[in-house]
Amino acid sequence: MIFRQIFDHESSTYTYLLAERRGGDALLIDPVLEHTEQYIRLIDELGLKLVLAIDTHIHADHVTALGSLRAQTDCTAAMGEMTRAECVSLNFREGDELKADGLSLEVLYTPGHTDDSYSFLLPDRVFTGDTLLIRGTGRTDFQNGDPASQYDSLFDQLLKLPEDTLVYPAHDYNGMTVSTIGEERLYNPRLQVSGKEEYVTMMNGLVLDNPRLMDLAVPANRLCGLGSTAQ
Secondary structure, rough: EEEEEEOOOOOOOEEEEEEEEOOOEEEEOOHHHHHHHHHHHHHHHHHOOOEEEOOOOOOOOOOHHHHHHHHHOEEEEEOOOOOOOOOOEEEEEEOEEEEOOOOOEEEEOOOOOOOOOOEEEEEOOEEOOEEEEOOOOOOOOOOOOOHHHHHHHHHOOOHOOOOOOOOEEEEEEOOOOOEHHHHHHHHHHHHHHOOHOOOOOOHHHHOOOOHHHHHHHEEEEHHOOOOOOOO
């Protein structure tokens, strides 16, 4: 399998490029608009064809490259069925499979950070968006976020995966690139709670500034980044 993790320093976003083989079909998870040409160049260098560009949710801290990539590569732009973005060409739901050649991502609906948050599962790894971060969890105080729903997504879905499952989040702010489900169960401070009530109280007690680009990014991302002035 071809796997590349690409980092955007401005928003601390990870974008993931996956393909089953050189010369085959590829997909991108959580692409950032400003890196569109970098993605296309890398895909060309690896002899791949981009067939699918996916966002885990409507991001508030950067503008997506879904629209730009679709325009330049004719790939399918995809988001979950709960999204308010009307620009995508494919809506997926819990239990669906997103495929590139023989590579198949199982869709998990993991709301809480936002109400349109999804994760994607391969046999050995999970792409958790902003639901489960490395030693953290995504904030729940805007875009219909809900800490109770996030608790369920974490404890009833993600943390029930095998402990050696690799965890690849959409962001990291401390230089961490990968974790495992087992590590997060043991060492993630937000997961060391007695139950849902304690988790909800903890998350509701956070005092956080809004993302700097939120007023630009959210409406732009509902249009798949098309028409954005961010590039």
